[in-house]
Amino acid sequence: xxxxxxxxxxxxxxxxxxxxxxxxxxxxxxxxxxxxxxxxxxxxxxxxxxxxxxxxxxxxxxxxxxxxxxxxxxxxxxxxxxxxxxxxxxxxxxxxxxxxxxxxxxxxxxxxxxxxxxxxxxxxxxxxxxxxxxxxxxxxxxxxxxxxxxxxxxxxxxxxxxxxxxxxxxxxxxxxxxxxxxxxxxxxxxxxxxxxxxxxxxxxxxxxxxxxxxxxxxxxxxxxxxxxxxxxxxxxxxxxxxxxxxxxxxxxxx
Ligand code: G
Ligand code: G
Ligand code: MN
Ligand code: NA
Numbered sequence: 001x002x003x004x005x006x007x008x009x010x011x012x013x014x015x016x017x018x019x020x021x022x023x024x025x026x027x028x029x030x031x032x033x034x035x036x037x038x039x040x041x042x043x044x045x046x047x048x049x050x051x052x053x054x055x056x057x058x059x060x061x062x063x064x065x066x067x068x069x070x071x072x073x074x075x076x077x078x079x080x081x082x083x084x085x086x087x088x089x090x091x092x093x094x095x096x097x098x099x100x101x102x103x104x105x106x107x108x109x110x111x112x113x114x115x116x117x118x119x120x121x122x123x124x125x126x127x128x129x130x131x132x133x134x135x136x137x138x139x140x141x142x143x144x145x146x147x148x149x150x151x152x153x154x155x156x157x158x159x160x161x162x163x164x165x166x167x168x169x170x171x172x173x174x175x176x177x178x179x180x181x182x183x184x185x186x187x188x189x190x191x192x193x194x195x196x197x198x199x200x201x202x203x204x205x206x207x208x209x210x211x212x213x214x215x216x217x218x219x220x221x222x223x224x225x226x227x228x229x230x231x232x233x234x235x236x237x238x239x240x241x242x243x244x245x246x247x248x249x250x251x252x253x254x
Contacts, residue, residue, distance in 0.1 A: 004041060004056050011065055015041050018073050019240035023092075023211060023233045026225050031253055032165045033090040035126070035233065037240045038066070067099045068108050075123065086097040086250050092124035092154060099135040106142045108152070124152035126177065131165045135247070138180035140170060140213040144190050154211070157169050159201060168206060176203050180214020180234070187223040 010016060017037055023033040040048040057063040071093050078091045099105050113120055125146065131139045143153055154175040155167050159182060167173065178199050185192030195213070203210040212224050215234030224232060238249060 004060060007040075007053055007056055007060070008061055010040060010042075011062075011069060013043075014222050015043070015070070016066070016069065017041060017242065018070065018077065019242060020077075020091075020246040021233060021240040022238050022246075023231050024223075024237055026212075026229055026232050029237075031089065031250065032231065033092065033124070034246070035071065035078075035094075035240075037094070038070055054096065058096055061098075063098045065138050067096060068112075070094075071109060071123075071181075072112045072116070075112050075118045078122065079116050079118050080243075081247060081250065082141075084247065086247070086254075088119075088122055090122050090124050090152060092126050092152075094126045094156065095131075097127070097131045097139070100131060100135050100139040100142055103138070106145050109146065109165065110149075110196075120146075120149040120151050124154055124175075126154045126156040127167075127171075128156045129158075129161055129167045131172060136247075137152040143171050145208050154209075157213075158197060167200075168208070173208060175209035175211055175231075177211045177213050178231075180231070183214045183216075183220055183224075183234070185213050186220045193223070197227050205226075 013140050019037045019039050020034045021037060022031045023035065024030060025032050038050055038051055042048045050108055052144045054063070067212075072092050078088065082088045113123065127139075151175045153172060154177055155173055156177050156232065158176045159232050160179045168176070178197065182192050182195050186196060187193055200210050209231060210229050211231040211233055212229045213233050215221055215224065215232045215236045218234060221232065221236060241249070
């Protein structure tokens, strides 16, 4: 497939770029961290979204070098913002289950932290429940080692896909991200509201942080504040943006 062939050269040709989206405190609306999201500038097709190439990267094994580049770029960028006079904030990267099949993942992360000198406490990894299904043993080993170092762990897209809460018991989880499909119908949709409220309560009882993703409207914001969801992310506040734009946004919000 053409896209697959192009993807093979994309790293070498510097066609990837990281975008950044803020995570905010729901009460103060202060920026408390960010998520790094990959974008592919295809030479002919223009901007290709991750949904259109991550699965190809996974099937071809390219997710290993690409994933490494993602972590490295995010950490280096975060330290650059610090050097430029910003407060150091936790930065989250998305890890594919396939990255846990590579036994070098832990060493790669250690090396990146040491080379960029970013303290481990400022790295967060976001994984989906797919990790449980695809390779729980190695994933657990790596995630426990990361936890020891102080790296944060967030369960992404909670409640969709494999829809199991077992990841919360198996892994050393710090936060859960309520999938945006549940946030979408707030506050009118009764099941969306009930599920959102239930996840917030469950996380509170488990001592976990909660982030609502995909917050787009003031009504959703008000609902989430009312039910005391501590952290928010979504287009209502900002879209994922290139590093230089994100830096301006950080500066403006100081
Ligand atoms: O950025 P966007 O909303 O288009 O992301 C769509 C999907 O792609 C999300 O599920 C997100 O987790 C995933 N994604 C974005 N960036 C990365 C990345 O760097 N690595 C992996 N594995 N997935 C990513
Ligand atoms: O699955 P994950 O949470 O990693 O996906 C992140 C993706 O969600 C990013 O690609 C980002 O573009 C997208 N996203 C972030 N905020 C919003 C939002 O408010 N609405 C929608 N529809 N998508 C969002
Ligand atoms: Mn994510
Ligand atoms: Na998500």
